[in-house]
Amino acid sequence: xxxxxxxxxxxxxxxxxxGQPSSTVVQPLEPPPELYDKIWISPGKVEVGxxxxxxxxxxxxxxxxGNDEPAEFSxxxxxxxxxxxxxxxxxxxxxxxxxxxxPAPVLEAFETREVLIAVVMPEDAEAPxxxxxxxxxxxxxxxxxxxxxxxxxxxxxxxx
Amino acid sequence: xxxxxxxxxxxxxxLFVFAVPIFAAxxxxxxxxxxxxxxxxxxxxxxxxxxxxxxxxxxxxTTSYFTITNSSSVVTDNTxxxxxxxxxxxxxWTHSDTCTPGTDTAGLKANKGGTWGTGDVIVKFNSPNILxxxxxxxxxxxxxxxLYAPTVFNDGVEKSIIVRITATQxx
Numbered sequence: 165x166x167x168x169x170x171x172x173x174x175x176x177x178x179x180x181x182x183g184q185p186s187s188t189v190v191q192p193l194e195p196p197p198e199l200y201d202k203i204w205i206s207p208g209k210v211e212v213g214x215x216x217x218x219x220x221x222x223x224x225x226x227x228x229x230g231n232d233e234p235a236e237f238s239x240x241x242x243x244x245x246x247x248x249x250x251x252x253x254x255x256x257x258x259x260x261x262x263x264x265x266x267p268a269p270v271l272e273a274f275e276t277r278e279v280l281i282a283v284v285m286p287e288d289a290e291a292p293x294x295x296x297x298x299x300x301x302x303x304x305x306x307x308x309x310x311x312x313x314x315x316x317x318x319x320x321x322x323x324x
Numbered sequence: 325x326x327x328x329x330x331x332x333x334x335x336x337x338x339l340f341v342f343a344v345p346i347f348a349a350x351x352x353x354x355x356x357x358x359x360x361x362x363x364x365x366x367x368x369x370x371x372x373x374x375x376x377x378x379x380x381x382x383x384x385x386t387t388s389y390f391t392i393t394n395s396s397s398v399v400t401d402n403t404x405x406x407x408x409x410x411x412x413x414x415x416x417w418t419h420s421d422t423c424t425p426g427t428d429t430a431g432l433k434a435n436k437g438g439t440w441g442t443g444d445v446i447v448k449f450n451s452p453n454i455l456x457x458x459x460x461x462x463x464x465x466x467x468x469x470x471l472y473a474p475t476v477f478n479d480g481v482e483k484s485i486i487v488r489i490t491a492t493q494x495x
Contacts (some may be wrong), residue, residue, distance in 0.1 A: 245492075
């Protein structure tokens, strides 16, 4: 009888554990060799689903320094220049919800590094059903009149 | 006694099975999905000197003067903007987001490899415009810049502003 009781409890705990959905889908992709001496970021797009006030979502942006010398980068929240279909601009307050683990990483020559990005929405905050912001990465050692910037789209869909 | 223990165990099991998903609905349903892709662009040359310009002049580069090397593994959208709302140097110029020159107010337009006057894009500070829409994977492209000089200058000091091309995965 004791064994039956223990078995029931274990089964119960296992079934209960199954109720916890996984939260992050990661599909790793190896960079092609020709990107070794290029500056790149990955991914290009992060989609957050079922978000709600009080929730937290996180995902790293990977930065590669294709320069043959160290370079400082800036990692910043950026208002989207344009948005995906069905998405609105992020609320003005959203900038304060985004936490960037290291906003000014210095990467060695040809180094690749992850910088964690987290979105923590306050419990009393409001947002459109679907909203978008960008995480921009700049090589701040650029000196010219024309410079380039790489950005990752964050598409956030609120739970209904 | 054993029946009582068994009943408690069953009750606990039911509690776990039915209660946890309710908790999960408020704390663990958030999903995060990332598309595997690499975004990579660079530009050459990085400078152009418009030289000495007259009031109301509109000097321009060729429309393919600047080349963007695009190594992105996905289709991208590329916007063009300036990083500040004013030109630096001496009596700074205001940058016009409507490309309407005025007294110490200048504008810029860009053209992606075409003909000036056809498909020109205003280079703005706020809400930058798309210059290269749905740019194909690993396909380079080029563009030029056209200055709309102020109608009136108040000094002869060299002015500068930074033009920025931003690449994102296509929407």
